[in-house]
Amino acid sequence: MIRSPSFLSYGPGTRPGRSPAKKSAQGITDYLRANDKMAALLPAITRMAALQQDCTAILPAIFDACSVIQFESGQLVFSTPNAALAAKLKQQLPKLQEALLQRGWQVNAIRLKVQVRKIVEKAKPVKQISLPVQAVSALASLTESLDDSPRNEALKAALSAMVNRHRSGR
Template sequence: MSASSLPPHRIHIKRGRPVSVTSGASDFLRANDKIAALLPAIQRNLALQRDCEAVLSSLFELCEVMQLADGQLVLAASNAAIATKLKQQCPNLQLKLQQRGWQINAIRIKVQVKRVIEKPLPVKQLAIPETAIQALSNLEKNIEKTAQNADLRAALIRLLSRHRQSGSEK
């Protein structure tokens, strides 16, 4: 049986999102001693991440467990405002984690600014019924041609021309 035909194993990484790992990758991790030695630490950090999320659900969405060493928990916050809010919750978090069996004597917070990739704004797709277009066209033709109505006429002309352009592209 080849590695590609084996069913993928499911592991949870960061905030409980399932990620597929093929059997070949699992075999590689088991075979490589240096990487395999990291697996218990990763599993521990993931369990600690889940417990932190359970204690501070809405606030912890923007945070991550970085490290737990010598009883000191290091958390990463996405910005200074989140770090400040998290710092206020540290005594409560520490107490709740200790009640869950974690040996945590101190909590340290680091601000880890991540590069934000802005999503392009969606293009508005407004569908105006044909009867409305006809009514606007009649209004533009029949409106008095005065200085007071000049801006309204110009807006109607732009609206109708845009609609005609988008209508011809369909």
């Protein structure tokens, strides 16, 4: 799968209202066309993207995690994230090769490479909620008005923590 660097996602020629995938593809295309040396890569990238798309259409469950990394002289090379997926894909290679031949791709051999990818977890956004002064005062009043019973203990602690957090944030 071809992934664009973040600086290309909103490149020249992109328009507001387009989907992120279209913005990304358009940004890459514009970048490649702007640079003569990079423009020579455009046909190869287009071909690889079309091949990736065909493979995903043929075996959608497997190709969500796999990607085409090379296609030269009839030899196709795929990247898989783990050995288990590579084993599943290996069982499907005859079906895939036949389907690609029917779609016009001259594939004589298919090789698999296991390439473990580093999983990057997205940082959880920090909540930036601020309560009005009246709301904080109302919560403080509620905390004081609750009975001191074991049943209300957890609620009072949570309300106190919320009031303290919002008072210290101001």
